[in-house]
Amino acid sequence: MNAQTQTRYFQIQSRRIEVLIDQASSSQGLALIAHPHPLFGGTNQNKVVQTLARAFLEQGYDTWRPNFRGVGESEGRYDEGRGETEDFLSLLQEAKRQYPDLGTTTRCLALAGFSFGSFVASMAFEKLGSLALCADKLVLVGPAASRFPMPTVPEHSIVIHGEDDEVVALADVMAWARPMALPVLVFPQTSHFFHGRLPLLKQRVSQCLARGRQN
Numbered sequence: 593m594n595a596q597t598q599t600r601y602f603q604i605q606s607r608r609i610e611v612l613i614d615q616a617s618s619s620q621g622l623a624l625i626a627h628p629h630p631l632f633g634g635t636n637q638n639k640v641v642q643t644l645a646r647a648f649l650e651q652g653y654d655t656w657r658p659n660f661r662g663v664g665e666s667e668g669r670y671d672e673g674r675g676e677t678e679d680f681l682s683l684l685q686e687a688k689r690q691y692p693d694l695g696t697t698t699r700c701l702a703l704a705g706f707s708f709g710s711f712v713a714s715m716a717f718e719k720l721g722s723l724a725l726c727a728d729k730l731v732l733v734g735p736a737a738s739r740f741p742m743p744t745v746p747e748h749s750i751v752i753h754g755e756d757d758e759v760v761a762l763a764d765v766m767a768w769a770r771p772m773a774l775p776v777l778v779f780p781q782t783s784h785f786f787h788g789r790l791p792l793l794k795q796r797v798s799q800c801l802a803r804g805r806q807n
Contacts, residue, residue, distance in 0.1 A: 596614060596615065597612055597613070598613045598614075598615075599611070599612055601665070602682075602683060602686050605678075605682070607661070607666070607668045607679075608665065608666060609658055609661075609666045609667075609679055609683065610636075610659045610663075610664050610665040611636075611656050611657065611658045611659070611683065612636050612656070612657040612658075613654065613655070614645060614649055614655045616648075616649050616653055616654050616655075617652075618652050619652060619653070619654050620652035621648075621651075621652060621653040621654070621699055621702060622653060622654050622655075622656065622691060622700075622702070623644075623645070623648040623653040623654070623655045623701075623702040623703070623704055623729075624655075624656045624680065624683060624684060624687070624701075624702075624703055624716075625644050625648070625655060625656070625657045625703075625704045625705065625706075625709070626641075626658070626660075626676075626703075626704070626705035626706070626709030626710070626713045626716075627641045627657065627658075627663075627705075627706065627709045628641075628707040628708050629707060629708035629736075630660045630670045630676075630708075631670055634709070635664060636657035636658060636659045636663075636664070637657075638706065639785070639790060640706040640707075640734070640785060640786055640790070641706055643786075643790045643793050643797075644704050644731065644733065644797060646794050647793075647797035647798040648702065648801065650794075651801040651802055653700075653702060653801075656683065658680070658683055660676045660679065660712075661675055673708070673711050673712055673740055677716050677719070680703075680712055680713070680715075680716040681716050681719060681722070681723060684701075684716070684725060688723065688725065694725065695720075695725040695726050695727065700727075700728045700729070701725060701726070701727040701728065701729075702727055702728065702729035702731065702801075703727050703729070703731070704729075704732070704733075705732060705733070706733045707735075707736050707760070707784070708739075710732040710733065710735040710736055711735070711739075711740040711741075711742055713730065714735075714742055714743050714745050715743060717730050717745065718743050729750070729801065730745055730746065730748075730749040730750070731749070731750045731752075731797060731800075731801075732745070732749060732751045732752070733751075733752045733786075733793070733797075734752070734753055734754065734759070734784055735760065735765055735768070736759075736760055737760055737764045737768035738760050738761060738764035738765075739760065742768050744772055747772065747773060747774055747775075749774065750797065750801075751765070751769065751775065751777065752776070752777045752778075752779065752793065752797070753765045753776055753777070753778055753779070754778070754782030754784060754789070755779060755780045755781060755782055756782060756783055757782070757783060758784055760784065762778065779792070779793070
């Protein structure tokens with residue numbers, strides 16, 4: 593993403609997982625960000641994923657962007673979200689070793705994802721208790737509500753979707769969100785990949801993160 597971006601490799605159950613890491617200038621938290629579907633060109637360098645990372649960095653979060661199994665230099669094969677969620681949780685264990693105060697008021701934890709990545713991030717969020725961790729932020733962009741069994745998420749989750757999403761219809765996202773009374777921020781005349789809307793996406797996510805910190 594920039595000259596300071598580092599590439600690290602973690603051994604997860606004997607498999608190598610490639611992670612792009614950016615350090616915030618004044619680190620107050622960690623954001624783990626999940627990319628779109630591996631079988632349809634999704635990588636940790638996806639433009640929406642990069643935009644999310646920039647928004648988190650602006651708000652003082654270090655960011656980790658893993659490549660899922662079989663993507664880039666990550667080893668393994670696509671596992672329909674199950675293995676990817678396991679890897680996400682394993683990376684959180686690694687992060688907990690690196691940041692002993694992770695998930696506290698000293699260093700907050702956030703999970704985020706785009707499209708298929710929103711499914712992985714929300715599934716991992718649901719299982720944080722098994723790691724004795726809690727996250728104060730869950731950011732889901734273009735959630736894959738019609739393609740994967742998206743779980744229930746907290747009402748304070750930040751959910752953003754495009755009005756003209758051609759991959760996941762807005763109606764399907766609303767049908768998922770409605771029983772939870774979950775607010776959805778809709779970008780008018782916006783496609784799945786937020787073409788032409790990335791600066792606004794960064795601004796809105798950054799504002800939501802800043803607002804949440806003040807509350």
